[in-house]
Amino acid sequence: MLPKSVIEELRRIVGRESVIDAPNDLRIFERDGSIEGAMPDAVVLASSTEHVSAVIKVAARHHIPVVPRGAGTGLSGGAVTIRGGIALQVTRMRRILEIDQVAMTALVEPGVVNQELSLVAAQHGLFYAPDPSSQKACTIGGNAAENSGGPHCLYYGVTTNHVLGMEVVLADGSVHWVSGDAPDHVGLDLCGVLVGSEGTLCAITKIKVRLLRIPPSIATLLAAFPSIESASQAVSAVIGHGIVPAALEMMDNVTVGAVEAHYHAGYPTDAGAVLLVEVDGIAESTRELTAAISKILADNHGYAMREAQTPAERELLWAGRKGAIGALGRIKPNYYLHDGVVPRSRLPQVLSAVGEIGEHYKLPVANVFHAGDGNLHPNILFDLRDRDVLHQVEAAGEEMLRAVVELGGALSGEHGIGLEKSAFMPWIYSEDDLDAMHRVKDVFDAAGILNPGKIFPDPSRKPVHLAGRTGLAIEAKWW
Amino acid sequence: MTAPFSRLSDDDLATCVHCGLCLDACPTFRVTGLETESPRGRIYLMTQWKRGTLEFDEEQVKHIDLCLGCRTCEGVCPSGVPYGRIIEAGRADVEDQRRPSIKRAASRAALRQLVGHRGRLRAAGDATRLAQKLRLTSVSRSGRMLPKLAPRFQPPASNVAPAIGPRKHRVAFLVGCVMPILYPQSHDAAVRLLQLAGCEVWFPPDEQCCGALFAHNGDLEGAGRLRETNSRIYDAGQFDALVVDSAGCGAHLKDFYPALKNRVKDLSEWLAEAGLPEPKRDVKMRVTYQDACHLAHAQRIKKQPRDLIRAIPGVDWVEMRHADICCGAAGLYSTLEPDMSNRILQEKLDDLAATRADVVAVANPGCQMQLEAGLRKRGSAMKVLHVSELLARAY
DSSP: OOOHHHHHHHHHHHOGGGEEOOHHHHGGGSOOSSSEEOOOSEEEEOOSHHHHHHHHHHHHHHTOOEEEESSSOOSSSTTOOTTOSEEEEOTTOOOEEEEETTTTEEEEOTTOBHHHHHHHHHTTTEEOOOOOTTTTTOBHHHHHHHTOOOTTHHHHOOGGGTEEEEEEEOTTSOEEEEEOSSSSOOSSOHHHHHTTSTTSSOEEEEEEEEOEEOOSEEEEEEEEESSHHHHHHHHHHHHHTTOOOSEEEEEEHHHHHHHHHHHOOOOOTTSSEEEEEEEEESHHHHHHHHHHHHHHHHHTTOEEEEEOOSHHHHHHHHHHHHTHHHHGGGTOSEEEEOBOBOOGGGHHHHHHHHHHHHHHTTOOEEEEEBGGGTBOOEEEEEOTTOGGGHHHHHHHHHHHHHHHHHTTOBSBSSSOOTTTSGGGHHHHSOHHHHHHHHHHHHHHHTTOOBSTTSSSOOTTSOSSOOOOSSSSSEEOOOO | OOOTTOSSOHHHHHTOOOOOTTGGGOHHHHHHOOGGGSHHHHHHHHHHHHHTSSOOOGGGHHHHHTOOOOOHHHHHOTTOOOHHHHHHHHHHHHHHHSOOOHHHHHHHHHIIIIITOHHHHHHHHHHHHHHHHTTOGGGSHHHHHSOOOOSOOOOOTTSEEOOSSSOOEEEEEOOOSSHHHHOHHHHHHHHHHHHHTTEEEEOOTTOOOOSHHHHHTTOHHHHHHHHHHHHHHHHHOOOSEEEESOHHHHHHHHHHOGGGGGGEEEHHHHHHHHOOOOOOSOOOOEEEEOOOHHHHTSSOOOHHHHHHHHTSTTOEEOOOTTTTSOOSOTTTHHHHSHHHHHHHHHHHHHHHHHHTOSEEEESSHHHHHHHHHHHHHHTOOOEEEEHHHHHHTTO
16 A cells, blocks of 8 residues: 555646556456466556656655556566556557658557557558567557567567667656667667566657558468477478568467357368468569468478468458467466477477476466467466366476476567566576676666566565465465 | 346356457547456456455446447457356346445336336337427437437338338338337338338337347346347247347347347348349448447447448448447447546547548447437538438438
8 A cells, every 4th residue: 555645646647537546446457468466556547758757756756666557468477566566557648649651660659559550550551560469459568668579570570679769767757768760779779678678677658660561462371280290390391491481370279279269260170280371572472482381381291271362361360360369268267378489490399398298287288379480378278266276287387488498498489577487587597697687677777666576586486376365366476 | 136246157257368358449448548447357346246356346336337338349359258248247236236326226217117118218209309399408418419300210000011022031120119219210211221122021019129228237137028028029920030220229139039049130231131222323422330339249240231331332431440449329328427428439539530421321329329419519510320321322
């Protein structure tokens, strides 16, 4: 609970209605798209950079944690207020301030929804490339904070490759621009440091992003495979031939079943796995690439191949892929999801390890992931109401991530470390590495008020604390 | 009284995985930016109530009240959360827990005593029309909301309108409760289109309100009584389809009248199936279309009305941004939650203005009333027409 006087100070900044401190309402803000939850002491709705700055000044003066929050679709607990404090909601800052057709850039507020930006940009023949599966709802501010990826990041790169500059508010409430209009950063790349800092270094209030010309021709292929192993071999073969498609996605049999039930996209439900491959460019080149890829897939046991014939068909294939994680709710109401990355050549090994771990713990696992860049998404499916399985889920998740690391992989491809994976950081970073990161944190936020408890391992915290209070969220603990 | 929160199904609630894909599809989240005014937040709240992990709090009922029931979230939910069913059960459960209020008691009584009785409602409609003629209604707020009433829709004395040309189908037509009073011209046009499509149209005598307004308002029992009456009438009739030109009613009939199976059809859905003859004249207008929530989301019908409009010769079609987002009308919502309704309406009017259309076509009387009132207030010349009226102009 924040003192009444602080609440009053906050209300004077953003207005009475824009501060929520009723405990029962705060409960509704305890989670994001991941499974852990912790209640904020207040939710503050900012409408401008001035609001964000003034709120952070108050927080700094009283040493209150501040956690910026967009749509709350994140999958690593980035927006969870694990040490209480202020959830600083930027969802009302949703103006697209400028689209420059010649420079091919957009200046947006952090609450602009990813897909909305691409829809507006499309009127100028442009699009915003990073396309997380939650793009219907997630915000550009959240994308920049988490350095989000998406299916098309295989070819186009992740968020940091598309952010040209940002207006940020630092831990003392001061407002700064980092980088700007130029495509190259001269000097130390501060913008690069802040993109992906998960709210621990700054709050983002404006973002200048690169837009790209919508390619004249796009081809989307769907292919079935007898097993997840054969599909992985096909992925390696495509990339091994020197072809980098715009996107190369895999879904296993469990996922396909769930997705097909909602989208009726025509995914073959009997397949062991399916691949969704997209290439874009000029028509001649996409035709050539499609033919080459089809042959490679067929040589690697691919069957029932089809190419989307209309934009609507293409959209439907993608809707299925992007709604996949949500669709798993048809099997079990909760998922525990990691997003480790392995070198592509290790895909078959890591996937069989994931399968074995699931079997060992007798837990259903659904795989849906960015196969092209080796970015796994094994979803362990369970029901939080069944208290007995929770420890199994926790242990299985940890083992899967361990398998990823042992095969030379990384903890996260795009979801961020957040709360969920902070305990595992020492698996891949030495004390010196972590110390260097700590020192960067200290430069920006020595007092530690910005999104505390994230990224850095907290020795007193269990990795995931699967002992909940509500049967709805897993109560996040840091003490 | 039933046990607390017994209508809400825990299994329905558990289908929500908390992914958040629904958030930006929710009109109240879009204007407030608050999790508590989003589908995910509302489900989280109702689940806590249901499981007893959060005590019932009168203050939090506003989050349930503020839901439009537009079900846009259902269309984007990959997990298949039956949100419409959840919110209707939740509303009914909440009615048992909350303090009584005069406003809600009045709206429930008005539904049960007025809308639930065809004769009384029609008498009230006639009285309102008379009052409009005598220019008495400008004294009341709701008077300004209402359109100028034409003489109410009357089915032929035989209760049957013959097909024009060879008879291909026999359809029943839902005359409904408020449609014949508020928008008789839409009904007239709809019936004529059906006749042109080779349908003999039957008007089931003694049919009552379908119950949609009751269910949306948390009165499932009231809706159930009307369903019993109507089901008897439908059971006794012979028809290929029950055609409905009001999206809210169509959605309710599809969800709550299992005996009708797949025979409930929205007008546009049916006309797309049955086929209209070649249009006779051009309709030279720039036209856009506002999806009715209960058509686009509850019934998943977006293509047919657009295809029908675009097939009219002379129409200059323009798609509006956010066409499938609610306009804020939502049945009784615009009366019960006027502030939120108006905030949502203002965004809609901006999107409408950007189309520079002459006409916005609609498929539901609530949307029509809301958009007419909003456009009138802004001094816009844009006209609101039911899809049926627009189509009928081509014949």
